[in-house]
Amino acid sequence: MRARVYEFWELARSSFWFLPSLMMLVGLALFAVTLTIDELHLAGGVLHTLFYSGGTTNAANLLQTLTGAMVAIATVVFSTMMVVLTLATSQFGHRLIRSFMRDRANQAVLGIFLATFVYCMLVFHMVGNDPKNQFVPGVSLSVGFVLALFSTCTLIYFTHHMAQLFAAPEVLETVGVEFDQAIDRMYPDREGDDGAAAPELGHGTQDLIAHDGGYVQAIGIEALLEIAESQGIVIESRVSYGDYVLPGSVLARLHGAELDDETARHAAREYILGRSRMTDHDLLFAVNQMAEIGVRALSPALNNPFTALDCVNRIGRSLAVLITRPIPPEVVTDDAGDMRLIVRVPNFHQLLDAAFMPIRNYGRTSVITMREMLRVIGKLAPLTRRDMERRALARHAETILEAARNGLSERTDLAHIRSCFFDTRRALGDVGIILPEEPDNQRYD
CATH class of the missing domain: 1.20.58 (Methane Monooxygenase Hydroxylase; Chain G, domain 1)
Structure with a gap:
């Protein structure tokens, strides 16, 4: 279950709809608050002089202007994103699309414009155009005006951020941080010696079969450990993060008693498969992203060896952290200390090969x-x-x-x-x- 929740969370934070949608809901809630203040006349006295106090016609015209401006700016922002992303992926690789989409600043800027647009539209709907209804939500309109000014400042920041985001050192740092975070997850900084390597257990009594295909994005370690402990078996994972699984191939090998069909299907579902790889636990994919930048920089089309030089140094920085960490155990035990689960992760020489071999071949x-x-x-x-x-x-x-x-x-x-x-x-x-x-x-x- 936790693996499924994690998968949804990763998809959500790598999208352009999740955070902007939340911010649109915030705009809706803000409208409800300011409208309540207007209807109950809570902003009286001295505070009343700080807010809009004009007529309905001017209020409607102002809101029309603000709403149209927000739509135009949001269109410019989205178009700029697409153009810059197209140019950047042609130079650094299409795998950076996901890193770009995970950028919180881009999501927040788009969300601010959309939230301001929704807010102004709702306030415009409440302005009374009927001669018998001359209601002017002064507080709501003033807040909308402030939001529009803030959105304009955000546009200035967005322009600077986009210019900075796809500079080669910034791109390298972005993917390098993802590599560092993956190292922290898979090779945690802890006291003690290296973890135990998994023993050879033989053929096993049963295989967990994949019913679908795709890249291994997540593995439900806790759920598999619970199944293994309750059934008194050992689950030896035959795939790891980032491996491509074919339908009908073996996900894991069971040692001990055989599982019934329902439990076996439940265990197989703890291997989350997807169409693309993720850097959160996939160390090889994280280092492949960095190596791809170096390889593309060495191509005749770009011919920029200095970017490749920066790439090599950034990879070395991450590997320097990795080699100082204890090797994580391949064996997961239960509370009694009995071996229940085996999951292997890439070691140093595999990561070094993935980083240096392509750059060496092309450079x-x-x-x-x-x-x-x-x-x-x-x-x-x-x-x-x-x-x-x-x-x-x-x-x-x-x-x-x-x-x-x-x-x-x-x-x-x-x-x-x-x-x-x-x-x-x-x-x-x-x-x-x-x-x-x-x-x-x-x-x-």
């Missing part, structure tokens, strides 16, 4: 990109806590040198990369990983 002819990758590896080396992380860094350092040998045609460029490799080799040697001066295949002479 093998870029000296500054290859140099920066070696420098980041050298900076990460003294932060490592485990030999497997050091070996992963060493493997990439050797592969980068090999790629430079195959991709660079100038001797001076290759000599520069060799010099950077020796610096990285020295940093790895300080933590116990001794690299040869050339990769093992000796193809550089």
Whole structure:
């Protein structure tokens, strides 16, 4: 159940309808409050002089102007969003659409304009045009005027925000923060040693079968743990966050007693599948977003290696946080300490591969990109806590040198990369990983 609620919440906060709809309801509630003040004449005395006190004709004209202006501004805002989004996705990748839609400032600006429009429309409806009904809601009209002024200020902010939002450093920081947040969820900062790795349990007694297809967006850990504990079984998940599941494929393998059909279907529904991947728990997708920015920057169409350089550095910053965290346990136990659930998450070398392999493949002819990758590896080396992380860094350092040998045609460029490799080799040697001066295949002479 919690997984379903989480899925709905993620869809809601990644949409342009949720927050603007809430703000329109706020506009409706504000109208009810101000109209009550007008009808009960609660703003009397000195306060009455602060609000609109003109006739119905002027009030109607003012509200018509405000309402039309809000519609026009909302149209401009939405059109600007679409144009900027089209240009940005062509440069940074279509996966950024979701990150853009999750931006609270864009949702709030659109919501402010729509809420002001709804408010002014309702107030306009209450202005009496009948000679027998000369009711003018002065407080409501004055509040509408203030909202219109505030909306104008919001438009100025929106223009600045849009210009800043799709600058390359800002885009990198946006997706980098998503990666950092995913690391915090999957590799929480806690005291203690690394978590236990899952043992090999064999074939199992029953398989949980997917009845639909899609990317694994969420897994109901608590619900699966409750099922496993109540049935006295172990559930070994065969998929993880971000995996694409085909209809009829195995979601999990059960060890112990077999489940009845209804319980098995209930357990399978705890794997939330969707049409797209989400960065909240999907570490590989989060790092893929950053790598895609670097790959696109290295394409002949853009030819912007400095953005790729920034991308490599931002990835290194996130990985530096990851390698200082304890490895989370793959085994989830019940209150009695018995193993009940196995869920695996990507490790450091998988994330390093996902980040550096595509950038290396497309940037093998870029000296500054290859140099920066070696420098980041050298900076990460003294932060490592485990030999497997050091070996992963060493493997990439050797592969980068090999790629430079195959991709660079100038001797001076290759000599520069060799010099950077020796610096990285020295940093790895300080933590116990001794690299040869050339990769093992000796193809550089």
